[in-house]
Amino acid sequence: MLKDFYPFELRQSSLHYSSSRLDGNNVYESLLLVSLAEKRQGADWKSLVDSFELLSSWAIKEFFQCGNVWQTGAGSACSLEDVIGRIHEVTGELEWAPDKNFPSSVVSVKDAGLDFISHRNLIDLRKGGGIFYFGQSACGNDWPSKVKIDLRENRYKRFFREPYANPVKVFTIPYLLASSHEKMLEATSDLCGLVFDRSRLTSLLCGMLDDSDVKEEISRVYTLAEKCNQ
Structure with a gap:
């Protein structure tokens, strides 16, 4: 399925690591290491999660040919209110309007169940009526429960x-939902929309390696994931 992007070879009845066959490409290995992380707390793990969310947002922006993508997760340098304000300025949509049970300026909310928001204009540049992609990423082993809590309940409302x-709801994970997990893929898609697992993210990111920022972030993910596996 991944051809040259897949760093393992089947010899007789076992898999052998052959290193990535594309020069300087360790995308698959980086995502694999994230999924295998043994240390899932502390500064390195938090930084790893933030980097995975960033890579995911870039991959989704590229795949759907969006003009903009904004980080709304815990790794964002801005508050959710500030991010939504910027999106509203650009698109004319997503106006900040907290529920009446919250104060007008909500400082305690982390991300409202979203890690990134991407937007694509419709043909022209008029504001309003574009396509939004609401993204959620999950690196922990508990990602199936995160599906139900974060995206399905539409906390952002x-x-x-x-x-x-x-x-359009998008869910990214560093785990692989193989053909044998078809039912899980169907169930996850039903709950949270389009699913981009390790295989799909690898295909996308390997096509973006000419971008120095992408390549640098992949290396950062690899380094952090190694630390979380020591």
């Missing part, structure tokens, strides 16, 4: 107005 057209 409590903090800002929805776009005119229903957003």
Whole structure:
């Protein structure tokens, strides 16, 4: 399925690591190490999660040919209110409007169940009516429960107005949902929309290696994931 992007070879009845066959490409290995992380707390793990979310947002932006992508997760340098304000300025949608049970300025909310938001204009540059992609990433072993809690319950509705057209929900994970896990893939897609697992993310990111920022972030993920496996 991944051809040259897959760093293992089947010899007789066992898999052998042959290193990535593309020069300077360790995308698959990086995502694999994230999924195998033994230390899932502390500064290195937090940085690793933030980097995975960033890579995921870039991959989704590229795949859907979006004009913009904004980080809304815990790794964002801005508050959720500030991010939504910027999105509203660009798109004319997603106006900040917290539920009446919250104060007008909510400082305790982390990400409202979203890690990134991407947007694509429709043909022209007029504001309103574009396509939004609401993304959630999960690196922990408990990702199936995160699906149910974060995306399905639409927590973001409590903090800002929805776009005119229903957003496309996207879920990214460093785990591989193989053919034998087809039912799990179907169930996950039903709960949270489009699923980009290790295989799909590898295919996307390997096509983006000409971008120095992408290549640097992949190396960062690899280094952090190694630390979390020591």
